[in-house]
Amino acid sequence: MSEVSKTDRLTTGVVTFLDVLGWKGVYDRKLDAISSLTRLIEGVRDKAEEKRGRITSDVQVKSISDTIACFSFCSESDIAAAIEIHGELCQWLIPESVESEIPVRGATAFGEFEIRDNIFVGKAIDEAAAWHEQSDWIGVHLTPSAEYVFQRKSAVSAWAPFNPPNKTRLSWKPHCVNWTREWTDRPRKVEEIKSKFRRLGPIVPEIAGKFVNTLTFIEAMDLPLPSQP
Numbered sequence: 001m002s003e004v005s006k007t008d009r010l011t012t013g014v015v016t017f018l019d020v021l022g023w024k025g026v027y028d029r030k031l032d033a034i035s036s037l038t039r040l041i042e043g044v045r046d047k048a049e050e051k052r053g054r055i056t057s058d059v060q061v062k063s064i065s066d067t068i069a070c071f072s073f074c075s076e077s078d079i080a081a082a083i084e085i086h087g088e089l090c091q092w093l094i095p096e097s098v099e100s101e102i103p104v105r106g107a108t109a110f111g112e113f114e115i116r117d118n119i120f121v122g123k124a125i126d127e128a129a130a131w132h133e134q135s136d137w138i139g140v141h142l143t144p145s146a147e148y149v150f151q152r153k154s155a156v157s158a159w160a161p162f163n164p165p166n167k168t169r170l171s172w173k174p175h176c177v178n179w180t181r182e183w184t185d186r187p188r189k190v191e192e193i194k195s196k197f198r199r200l201g202p203i204v205p206e207i208a209g210k211f212v213n214t215l216t217f218i219e220a221m222d223l224p225l226p227s228q229p
Contacts, residue, residue: 013057013073014082014146015113015120016090017128018106021138021210022200023066026102029200036100041068044093051085059085064118068093068104069128071115079110083142083150087158087177090140094179098196103138105210107131110146136165137213140177147174156181162220165213180221190218 020026026033041063048059048070055078060071070089074082086108097104109131113122124145131143141164142150152159152175159175183189197203197211 011073011114012076012110012112013071013124014079014086014108014110015072015124015128016070016086016106016108016140017132018068018090018093018104018140019132020066020097020102020104022207023102030101033102036102037063037066040093040097040100040102040104043096044068044070044089047089047092048085051088054085055081059089060115062115062118062120066102068106069120071113071120079149080151083108083110083146084158087140087175090177091158091179091181094138094140094177098138098193101196101199103196103200104140105132105135105138106140107135107143108140108146109143110149131166134166134168136167137210137217139164139179139214139217142174142176144174150175160221162217164217165209176217178221180218186218186222190215193218 020037030036041061045061048061052058055072055074057073062069062071070086072082072085090106094104107128109124109128111122111124111127113120113124127143127145135141142159150159158177160178161173162176163171163173164176180186180189193215200207203211
């Protein structure tokens, strides 16, 4: 049997990895953690179904333990639309995860990958996995591979430029999911977020930093976005 070449196996597309902050030991503070996470996964699958037809392939949603992974195979002409769809899914998922008291962080990459059942391989997989583990907040941002190909079409995009906090203290300003864009009463929503944070206690220093970074992002999203060239 002839060996299948790498180019025959790997396909280009968009990958988003997300995981739950504080999942280790979650059973000490939340008795329904599995049910809550299951509802989030089913919810994002339903949202992905609503996006069907906007690009040539459907968004696949997989899960392993507390990790949620979204995949979209796409042609070069569909890259921006696929990244936009992933952003819209995260726009729903992030506030829902906070409301469910299992907040998520994540990253979206673009490149080659292959999936079979719950096994994933490829450059985009490795990049998304590495960057989402470095995130130091509640939120989702583009990795370099996705940032270098993405073009935000308008101010109503799910994505907005921001310097995402990460453990390596790298200073750069990719696009991040603006999950607060639809808020009308921002002061009330901020107080609700803070109330949820208090329920996630004890708020030890390493957790407090993630909350502060998230609130800083929320405040920044209340400012006018920079104009596009």
